[in-house]
Amino acid sequence: MTTQTTSLVGFRPSATSIDSFTFARNYIHDLNTSSTISVYGIHLFDTNSAAATCVIVNNMITLSPTAPLTLRGIYDQTATGEKYNLYNNSIFIGGTVSGASNSDAYFWSIASTSDARDNIFVNGRTGGTGKHYAYHTNTTLANLTSDYNDIYNTGGTGNVFGNNGTADVANLATWKLAPTTGTGKDANSISADPQFASTTNLHITRTSPGTPSPVENNAGTPLLVGNDFDADLRAATPDIGADEVMSVNFSQTTYRPEVAGTNEGDTAIITVNRTSGAGAAAVVNFTVGGGSATGGAACGAGVDYITPASLTLNFATGDTAKTFNVVTCTDGLFEGNETVPLTLTSITGDAIKGTPDTATVNILDVDAQPSASISNVTQNELDSGTSTFNFAVTLSGASATATTINYSTADVSATNGSDYVGVLSSSINIPATQTSGNILITVNGDTTYESNEAFTVTITSPDVTIGNATGTGTITNDDAPPAFSITPTVTHNEGDAGTTAYAFTVTKTGSTDLSSSVDYATLDAPLCLPAARLTSRQFRPRP
Numbered sequence: 068m069t070t071q072t073t074s075l076v077g078f079r080p081s082a083t084s085i086d087s088f089t090f091a092r093n094y095i096h097d098l099n100t101s102s103t104i105s106v107y108g109i110h111l112f113d114t115n116s117a118a119a120t121c122v123i124v125n126n127m128i129t130l131s132p133t134a135p136l137t138l139r140g141i142y143d144q145t146a147t148g149e150k151y152n153l154y155n156n157s158i159f160i161g162g163t164v165s166g167a168s169n170s171d172a173y174f175w176s177i178a179s180t181s182d183a184r185d186n187i188f189v190n191g192r193t194g195g196t197g198k199h200y201a202y203h204t205n206t207t208l209a210n211l212t213s214d215y216n217d218i219y220n221t222g223g224t225g226n227v228f229g230n231n232g233t234a235d236v237a238n239l240a241t242w243k244l245a246p247t248t249g250t251g252k253d254a255n256s257i258s259a260d261p262q263f264a265s266t267t268n269l270h271i272t273r274t275s276p277g278t279p280s281p282v283e284n285n286a287g288t289p290l291l292v293g294n295d296f297d298a299d300l301r302a303a304t305p306d307i308g309a310d311e312v313m314s315v316n317f318s319q320t321t322y323r324p325e326v327a328g329t330n331e332g333d334t335a336i337i338t339v340n341r342t343s344g345a346g347a348a349a350v351v352n353f354t355v356g357g358g359s360a361t362g363g364a365a366c367g368a369g370v371d372y373i374t375p376a377s378l379t380l381n382f383a384t385g386d387t388a389k390t391f392n393v394v395t396c397t398d399g400l401f402e403g404n405e406t407v408p409l410t411l412t413s414i415t416g417d418a419i420k421g422t423p424d425t426a427t428v429n430i431l432d433v434d435a436q437p438s439a440s441i442s443n444v445t446q447n448e449l450d451s452g453t454s455t456f457n458f459a460v461t462l463s464g465a466s467a468t469a470t471t472i473n474y475s476t477a478d479v480s481a482t483n484g485s486d487y488v489g490v491l492s493s494s495i496n497i498p499a500t501q502t503s504g505n506i507l508i509t510v511n512g513d514t515t516y517e518s519n520e521a522f523t524v525t526i527t528s529p530d531v532t533i534g535n536a537t538g539t540g541t542i543t544n545d546d547a548p549p550a551f552s553i554t555p556t557v558t559h560n561e562g563d564a565g566t567t568a569y570a571f572t573v574t575k576t577g578s579t580d581l582s583s584s585v586d587y588a589t590l591d592a593p594l595c596l597p598a599a600r601l602t603s604r605q606f607r608p609r610p
Contacts, residue, residue, distance in 0.1 A: 193223030314421025349416030449512030
C-alpha cells in the first residue's frame with residue numbers, strides 16, 4: 068500500500084451496532100506504506116456496549132514498516148462500557164525508523180472493559196525521536212484486566228518497556244507497582260524473549276531443544292479459548308501467545324529390546340511423542356546408527372541390527388505418538404553389549420524439536436565371553452639344528468573382534484638358551500570369528516644323551532577369560548644311552564697269607580655327559596679240572 072492518506076488497518080470493527088463477535092486465528096502482516104500515516108494491525112473502535120463481550124483470540128500480528136508516524140499492533144480505542152477479551156495473541160513490532168515515529172505492540176487508550184491475558188507483546192522497533200512501547204495504557208486502569216502476558220522490549224533508541232499513561236515504565240517489576248509509579252497489573256506476567264521463529268513467523272522455536280521457551284510449560288492461565296493459531300488443541304494450562312507449542316521427543320533416553328529378556332535378536336520399539344496436545348500434520352526425520360553396533364539391510368555376517376527402511380515419521384493431524392522398530396540380530400559371536408544411537412534431526416510442520424531428541428538402543432549380548440586354553444606338547448629333540456614346538460591356543464567360542472593372547476616361557480628342567488629359545492613377552496592374535504591360534508617355540512637339537520626336559524608357556528589375555536593358563540613343553544631325549552663292559556677275566560696269584568685284591572675294570576662307551584653308576588655282584592664259580600686228573604688218589608674221601 069502506498070497511497071493511503073489517513074491509516075492502514077488490518078482489521079477494524081467500527082460501528083455501535085456491532086454485536087459480540089470472535090476474531091480468531093488470523094495472520095496480519097506486511098501492512099507496508101511509504102506514507103507518513105498510521106498503521107494498525109487491529110484497531111478496536113466501536114461495538115454495541117449493550118452486547119456481549121467481543122473476543123480477539125489466537126491471532127498473529129507482525130508489522131515492521133519504516134514510513135508511518137504511528138504503528139500499533141493492537142490499538143484498543145473503544146469507549147467506556149464496550150467490552151473486549153484479548154486472549155493468546157502474538158504481536159511483534161519491528162523495524163528501524165527516523166523522525167517523530169511512535170509505536171506500541173498493544174495500546175489500551177480509553178477506558179473500555181478489556182481483559183488482556185496470555186498475550187505476547189513484543190516491540191523491537193528502534194530509532195527516531197519518538198517512543199516504541201511494548202505496552203501502553205491510559206490512566207483509567209480500573210477497567211483493564213491484564214495478566215499472564217509476555218511483555219518484552221528489545222532495547223535501543225527510543226525502545227521502552229511501557230507507558231502507564233503518565234510516564235514511561237522501564238521494566239516489568241516497576242510496571243507491577245501501583246499507579247502512578249506503575250500500573251498495578253500483570254502480577255503473573257513475564258518479560259522475556261519468546262523465541263519467535265523469525266520476525267515474520269511468530270510460531271515459537273527454541274534456542275536449544277532441551278530448553279523450552281519462556282512462554283511454554285504452563286506459563287499462561289486457562290481461558291477456554293479452544294484451539295490455537297494452527298488449530299492445535301490447547302493444553303489445560305496453555306502456553307502464552309497464539310502458538311501452543313508442539314514438541315516431539317523420544318519417550319525415553321535408553322531403549323532395550325523389549326521382547327524375551329532384552330537380548331540381541333529381539334526388537335526395540337521406539338516411541339516418539341508429540342507433546343502438549345494434538346496438532347496438525349508434521350514430518351519428523353531421524354537417524355539410526357553411529358555407535359558400536361553395525362547396521363545393515365538384513366541380518367547376516369557383521370550385521371548387529373536392521374536399519375529401518377524409512378527414517379521419517381509422518382504425524383497426521385491429531386497424532387500424538389509414532390513408533391518405529393530397531394530389529395537386532397543374533398550372530399553367535401561374543402562382542403559385548405553394543406549401542407545404536409538415535410537422533411531426531413529435522414522437523415517440518417506443526418512441531419518443534421523437544422527433549423530428549425537423542426536416545427540409545429542398548430543391545431545386550433547373549434553369547435558368553437570365551438575362555439582361552441593352551442595345550443601341552445611332548446616332542447623329540449633333533450640331533451642338530453632346531454625343531455618347533457606348536458602349542459595350540461583354543462577359544463571356547465568365537466568373538467566378533469580379534470583376540471589378543473599374550474604369552475611367556477619359563478624354565479622347568481630345560482634351560483632357556485641351550486635347550487630352547489625362551490620368550491620373555493610376546494603375543495598372537497586370533498582373528499575375529501576364529502577359535503584357535505598357535506604359539507611356536509623353538510627347541511635346540513643335540514646328540515647328548517640326557518633326561519627328558521621341560522619348560523612352560525603361560526598365557527594371559529585382555530579380551531577373554533583364561534581356562535588352562537599353562538602349557539608344558541616336554542623335550543624327550545632321542546639319543547642312545549652309553550654302554551658298559553667289565554674286564555672278563557682277572558688272573559692273579561692268591562698270596563700265602565692275608566688278602567689279595569682282584570681289580571676288574573668297567574668301561575663306559577658312548578655319551579659321557581651324564582654321570583653313571585654301575586651295580587655289581589659276585590658269584591661263586593665251580594672249579595673245572597681236566598678229567599685225566601680226577602683220580603682217587605687226589606680226591607680221597609676222609610674216613
